[in-house]
Every structure is written in C-alpha cells, then in structure tokens.
Amino acid sequence: MLILGLDTATPAVTVALHDGERPLAQLVTVDARRHAELLAPAISRVIADAGATRTDLTAIVAGVGPGPYTGLRVGLVTGRVLGAALGIPVYGLCSLDVIAADVEPPGTGFLVATDARRREVYWASYDAEGNREDGPAVNAPADVPRRGRPVAGEGARLYPSSLPGDIGPAYPAATTLCRMAAFALASGDSSRLLPPEPLYLRRPDAREPGAPKRVSQ
C-alpha cells in the first residue's frame, strides 16, 4: 500500500506519502493564493523524497473541504486526474475531520472551525471521542453553537472572541489524512471514505437579471 494524501481546503497546501503503517514523507506550505502552483511540485517532491515513483502509488486521498472553492478545487481536480492517469482509486475525507483527528483529547467535546472568508467559518462539532456530532456547516463565528467547548482549526485563531479556547492544530495534516484512509482501507471497508466531491456548503453567487435597464430618459 502506498497512499498519496493531499489537502487544499485551507491556506495550507499539505501533501504526504504513507505506506499504510507509517508516513514516509510530507510537505506543508502555507500560501492561500498559490495552491495550483504549489501542489503538483509538492506531490513530485514528496514521492521523490520517499524514494518512490508515481507508478508505485496504490491510492489517493484528498481533503474534500469544506473550504474556499478555488483552492479546494485545485486539490480535488489534481487528485481525480492523477488517479485517472495512474488508474488508481481516489477517495475523499472531510477536512474538518482530519483536523479533529489531530486534536489532543480535551476530555470534552470540541469544535473545529476553519476560515470560510466573508467573515464566516466552516465548522463541525465532535464528542469527547472525536466523533462528529454536528456539521459541517458555514456560519458567522458568533452564530456557531459552541456551548462552551474549545475550538481547533484556524477559526479559533482568527476569531478568538467568538471562538475562544484554541486547542490547535490550525490546518489538516496530510499524514493524518493518509493514516485515516489507510485505516479505513485496511479494515476492508472503503465506505468509510467519501467520494472526492467538494463540500462547498454555499451556492454560487449569481442573480437572475431583471428587465433590461432604460438607457434613455
């Protein structure tokens, strides 16, 4: 088993390679505006760093967000097309679940919140064992039903007054994405993985036009 994991649902472009037992290489670059420039070279680099070649890959797993659309799509189209080129399966995982999997158990339920731009956050809530209870959804930070629980993800750093109690991490880790996928695949139950479909959570901004405006008075 050789799994390539990638996530572009946050400002972090994160790529990792995993043999099913342990991570072999990973690369993280935080740059919200250059996902498409950074991702393919990062994949090439991670595979080379692990002493592997692209044809050794057996599966790809990509974070499906929710996340700002443009960056999110870069990761998903890359995963889908690379999978098609190599003839290997491509799976998805909720990017908020990936962050949740790296939270040090706080002994209570907790939230994960990431930047949705437009002064909103993508969020989900988890129980003390890290199982998702609610979400993913998108709301203004003050409207997230927090119920006093601590918050992981960049949302806690961006909106500390509405989302206090930062328990980190800020971004999903591709090594964790790989580990979760490896675990699901090893159990022989790939139904625990999602199809590589984006979680946009918002409709495109578009309004149907009214009657043409008058041009003369």
Next chain:
Amino acid sequence: MSGPLVLGIETSCDETGAGLVRGRELLADSVATSMDEHSRFGGVVPEVASRAHLEAMVPVLDAAFARAGVKPSEIDAVAVTAGPGLAGALLVGVAAAKAYAYGLGKPLYGVNHLAAHVAVDQLEHGPLPSPCVALLVSGGHSSLLEVPDVTGIVKPLGATIDDAAGEAYDKVARVLGLPFPGGPPIDKAAADGNPEAIRFPRAKYHDGTLDFSFAGLKTAVARWAEARRDAGEDVPVADVAASFQEAVADVLTRKAVDACKRNGVGDLVIGGGVAANSRLRAMAAARCEASGIRLRVPRPGLCTDNGAMVAALGASMVAAELPPSPLDVPADSSLPITDVLVR
C-alpha cells in the same frame, strides 16, 4: 501524416475541452459546456463555470482518448490554456494538466488561449503562413494580432477598448428578448432582416487605429428599441438584428483588412466564437477577395473554445522542440498575448 501526439486542455471560460492532435491532424475534440446553467443569468457565472469544470474534467479526458483510439501513455506532451480567461476556471484546467502530465511522466506546456485560437486553423488549412494577421472575436476577446510565429512571436495590433464583440451580441440579444448567448439567435433573426434598415454607429471606424469599441453600438441599439416601444410600436427584431450585425461585421472586417494592408500581410485568420457568425464570414470573404488577401476561417466548431486548439498549439511547440513549462507554472487570468508559452 505524423508528428507529436499532444493532449490539449481548455477551461478558460464555460467550455471544458480536451483535444488530441497528432502533428496537424485532429484525432478527437471532446467538449462539455455549462452554458445551459449560465443562460438564465444572462452571462457566464464564474463560480458556476469552475464547479462544472471540476465535474466534467475526467469524463471529458476519457471521452477524448476513447474517440481518438489512443492510450494516454502514447502522448508526447500535455498542453493547457494558462490564460487569459476566468481565474478560477483556468486553475481547474491548469491543475488537471499538471496532474495528467506528472502522472504520465510527460512534458507540460502552459500556453496562451489567443494563440491557440490562431493555431487551430492549421488543423483545417495546413501550416500558417508567416506572418499572418489574426482577428479573434468572442464573448471574451476582440483582438487583432500580427503572428510571425504562432509558437513564439505574436504582436498585438489592436483590441477592444470596452466590450468584446460577443458581449455586444449578448446585450443586444437581451434588448431584443432573444436568449443568451446572443450570437446564434441574432444571426438567425438577422437572416430575415434588412441590414440597411437602421444605420447604427460604427465607433472608431475612421480613427486610424486598429482598436475597436462596441459599448456605444450596444447602447445605440437599446436606445433605438426603447424609442420604438415608447412610441407604442413593435420592435422589428429581424431588421434590428441584421442592422446591428452589419455594423459589427463592417467594423471588424474593415479593421482586419486594414491591419493586413498596413503591415503588408497577405493572409488573414479569423477565430473565436463570433467567427461562427454568417455575416462576418461573408463580409470578410468579400473584402479579402477585393483586397487580394487570402482568408482562413476554421469551421465553427473549431472557432469556439475547445481542447483541440490548445493541442494544435502544443503540437506545434513540441515539433519546434521548445522547452516545456515547469510544474509550478501559474494560471494568469490576464496573460498578455506576447506570452505565447508560459515558463
């Protein structure tokens, strides 16, 4: 005929295209469009287009290879539109092209969309004469170019200073109650109209430049239609469509012929979606003939955005042994025409 086998990927606007070209031979041209989703908004909605590109990409690639009867591993290179175009839409194609090129271990060529509109004519009419003049007209661009070498040297001669010609078609269609996109329904309505019924303005006709302006024409049509409606009269759609189309074709072909004459160039290539317009094609043919200019216009299916045009340009670049683009090549929504190959 043989030559490099190149995959071309195009996502600069609403069309998701994958084309396969061997040398100058078209093997497959697979296109999915999200136009139906945009029509009720009266224009292309960038986020709707980008979402559709993601969904269409792998199916369109698969369809191109199936139609061409070649295996992905047989290609010599992947070419992709790196710009100009809608930023979010371009990114889907560029990311896809990188993944395909890397996955297959093939070189990547990030190319200019406008140069690809010129290069596609080689699939129908053979090697491009050097130099030629190109008139590119669509909903997104209206440009005159001098093209000494489509794989590397393209010089801007003129461009629209406001709306693209295709945009004017869309806006006039709305005024006339015709659907979006406006080009085909206006062309159809104009067939029954009198092109001399109304004398609409020809902006910049005598200004001595090779630039265009269509914003005033669009407003003139709207004002004319309003005046008729205010007077309680019906708007003669066929006559307005024919007269509007006449004005657009008149300005475009006059400036294109002018561009050839001024630069001593004997060959004109027309491309872009508006090149499918029957009046533009007819008037260009007549005026080129009168001026001793050889005219080349690809068939309508190759004038609109598609992957074959990108593959055609990429194949010329591979044949010219140009070095490929790096894997970190960016998409550039305002890529200048002088950047034919992005490195």
